[in-house]
Amino acid sequence: METTSRDLLAALDFAAHKHCGQQRKGRGSPPYVNHLIEVAEILARVGKVSERDVLVAAVLHDTLEDTETTRRELVARFGSGVAGLVAEVTDDKSLSKHERKRLQVEHAPGLSRAAKLIKLGDKICNLREVAESPPLGWPRPRRIDYLRWSRDVVAGCRGTSPALEREFDRVARRAALLL
Numbered sequence: 001m002e003t004t005s006r007d008l009l010a011a012l013d014f015a016a017h018k019h020c021g022q023q024r025k026g027r028g029s030p031p032y033v034n035h036l037i038e039v040a041e042i043l044a045r046v047g048k049v050s051e052r053d054v055l056v057a058a059v060l061h062d063t064l065e066d067t068e069t070t071r072r073e074l075v076a077r078f079g080s081g082v083a084g085l086v087a088e089v090t091d092d093k094s095l096s097k098h099e100r101k102r103l104q105v106e107h108a109p110g111l112s113r114a115a116k117l118i119k120l121g122d123k124i125c126n127l128r129e130v131a132e133s134p135p136l137g138w139p140r141p142r143r144i145d146y147l148r149w150s151r152d153v154v155a156g157c158r159g160t161s162p163a164l165e166r167e168f169d170r171v172a173r174r175a176a177l178l179l
Contacts, residue, residue, distance in 0.1 A: 004052040007078065011059040012037065014077060018067040025135030035129075036062065039121040046124075047117060047164040054114045057085035061118050064090040088115040089122070101149055108156025116157040120164040123150045124171050131175035143179045147172060 015036050022032035040058040043049040056078055063069040064086055074083035088111060091100040111119060127150045130143055138146075154168050 011056040026133035038125045043121045053081040105152045116160040131178045
């Protein structure tokens with residue numbers, strides 16, 4: 001088996017165990033791991049991303065933020081490149097939600113190319129879910145704010161992947177109609 005495939009399967013197994021019991025907030029409360037798979041899949045299919053570290057980090061992108069995983073653990077299992085990418089796209093949960101969102105917009109232009117790819121994939125998937133299967137209790141104004149904020153974050157990632165940027169724009173247009 002090719003190294004990238006083996007590493008990707010190891011990352012999926014790791015993420016599934018780390019996010020075990022976590023669910024998305026949308027309709028039907030799908031398992032959280034579905035989101036991680038979707039982000040990596042959209043990077044590979046739409047963005048034609050094939051770099052091992054980017055795809056593995058896409059699967060693991062929420063482990064530092066949403067589980068008890070440590071950066072040291074990621075380095076030991078997947079290498080410093082993957083751990084660095086995951087850290088680069090991780091929000092500081094000690095900050096308020098408003099501040100974390102502000103910092104995502106501010107930091108997006110300075111992210112590495114690889115981190116921008118992950119950010120684009122994450123925003124595509126999250127915005128699609130907010131539009132098509134909104135979290136319970138999210139009124140229309142909150143969903144519209146999420147669309148605007150997503151556009152602001154993605155603006156800082158433009159110039160990285162025309163295909164992913166077109167997909168985001170397509171999802172954003174559809175979201176605007178659904179919201």
